[in-house]
Amino acid sequence: MGTQESNEGLNGMSPGRRALLGAAVLGAGGAVLGLPGTARADERYGSSGYKSLPKPTIIGHRGASGYRPEHTLGAYQLALDMGAHVIEAGDLVPTKDGHLVCRHEPEIGGTTDVSAHPEFADRKKTKVLDGVSTTGWFTEDFTLAELKTLRAKERIPANRPHNTLYDGRWEIPTFEEVLRWRDEQTRKRGKQVWIYPELKHPTYFRKLGLGLEERVAKVLRKYGMDKKNSPVILQSFEPTSIQRLNKLVGNPLVVLLSGASTRPWDFVEAGDPRTVADLVKPAGLEWIASYAQGIGPTLDLIIPKDASGNLTTPTTLVRDAHAEGLILHPYTMRNENPFLPANFRKGTDADGYGDAFGAFKTYFATGIDGVFTDNPDTGVLAREDFLAG
Ligand code: G3P
Numbered sequence: 001m002g003t004q005e006s007n008e009g010l011n012g013m014s015p016g017r018r019a020l021l022g023a024a025v026l027g028a029g030g031a032v033l034g035l036p037g038t039a040r041a042d043e044r045y046g047s048s049g050y051k052s053l054p055k056p057t058i059i060g061h062r063g064a065s066g067y068r069p070e071h072t073l074g075a076y077q078l079a080l081d082m083g084a085h086v087i088e089a090g091d092l093v094p095t096k097d098g099h100l101v102c103r104h105e106p107e108i109g110g111t112t113d114v115s116a117h118p119e120f121a122d123r124k125k126t127k128v129l130d131g132v133s134t135t136g137w138f139t140e141d142f143t144l145a146e147l148k149t150l151r152a153k154e155r156i157p158a159n160r161p162h163n164t165l166y167d168g169r170w171e172i173p174t175f176e177e178v179l180r181w182r183d184e185q186t187r188k189r190g191k192q193v194w195i196y197p198e199l200k201h202p203t204y205f206r207k208l209g210l211g212l213e214e215r216v217a218k219v220l221r222k223y224g225m226d227k228k229n230s231p232v233i234l235q236s237f238e239p240t241s242i243q244r245l246n247k248l249v250g251n252p253l254v255v256l257l258s259g260a261s262t263r264p265w266d267f268v269e270a271g272d273p274r275t276v277a278d279l280v281k282p283a284g285l286e287w288i289a290s291y292a293q294g295i296g297p298t299l300d301l302i303i304p305k306d307a308s309g310n311l312t313t314p315t316t317l318v319r320d321a322h323a324e325g326l327i328l329h330p331y332t333m334r335n336e337n338p339f340l341p342a343n344f345r346k347g348t349d350a351d352g353y354g355d356a357f358g359a360f361k362t363y364f365a366t367g368i369d370g371v372f373t374d375n376p377d378t379g380v381l382a383r384e385d386f387l388a389g
Pocket residue numbers: 003004005061088091104198235256296331332372
């Protein structure tokens with residue numbers, strides 16, 4: 001797995017906290033940061049749990065990553081300001097000294113300016129990450145203090161040239177900074193701000209002595225965000241990581257599902273022969289429902305594409321998952337042509353928008369409970385259109 005995004009045809013990468021104030025979208029007000037031990041936002045504003053989220057739920061994928069370098073406080077803030085119901089803040093990877101930071105992958109060559117730091121030139125390495133040879137700079141080889149000297153940059157400038165305007169503006173945020181930002185925004189808005197962190201490569205990091213689940217649970221407990229009704233949904237591509245979380249925290253849990261022929265990396269390491277195709281069968285879904293509240297499948301598992309990349313007929317996954325009481329939050333809707341089904345593209349420009357509204361409408365019609373999108377503003381409008389019939 002590792003680069004699940006490769007199943008969607010592109011590689012992935014990401015960036016800050018000075019950001020917090022640097023983001024023009026943050027607005028004034030200077031709300032006091034939520035500190036552990038004080039009256040917490042979750043206590044003051046309450047939460048009725050994940051079932052109370054608006055449907056279909058618009059989830060800002062890595063923030064509003066269609067408009068800002070992904071996994072920065074600037075991207076998270078913009079997603080929230082655009083009306084996303086939940087912010088994927090963030091994809092969590094550890095530092096050498098055990099802190100959790102927000103990057104889509106541990107390799108940070110494409111999402112930060114690390115290659116321009118001569119003092120880190122000797123940290124460049126080739127590693128095998130979930131079976132894939134990967135060359136670059138890895139968060140587990142840096143202390144948090146070292147990572148904080150880097151700045152985020154746009155991951156896919158060919159598709160998002162305008163986003164490079166913001167290169168260098170934001171730091172890599174920590175998970176604790178995200179939780180303080182969440183508390184602050186909840187106070188400012190007077191309602192719960194939901195986040196949706198993902199644990200990346202849990203088996204890989206556990207073998208390095210950097211187990212993620214205990215660290216995530218500890219931070220969540222510190223901020224009072226580890227309860228059943230806490231506005232924090234946790235996700236992972238590794239089912240055993242979700243099972244481990246199920247014993248540590250009360251939060252709603254979601255198993256991510258990559259392409260049908262793939263096997264979760266924890267299954268590979270443990271010799272479990274099941275593939276995603278097995279997990280999306282009723283017996284697989286029943287098993288997932290014994291420890292999780294939802295699934296996050298690729299959009300292709302909801303509506304497969306033909307050889308030309310056009311959408312075909314929806315599978316029975318929505319019906320089958322709902323029959324087991326599981327919610328579905330598929331990934332990832334993006335406005336640019338290369339990421340859309342072929343029959344929704346307009347022209348061939350890699351940075352041109354296709355008929356994203358048409359694609360959203362088609363996916364919403366399947367009955368999904370929500371969707372991850374890099375373009376939360378488009379998603380919010382598409383949802384309004386859908387609900388208006
Ligand atoms: O978390 C949903 C989606 O983010 C999973 O894919 O690769 O973008 O983390 P990825």
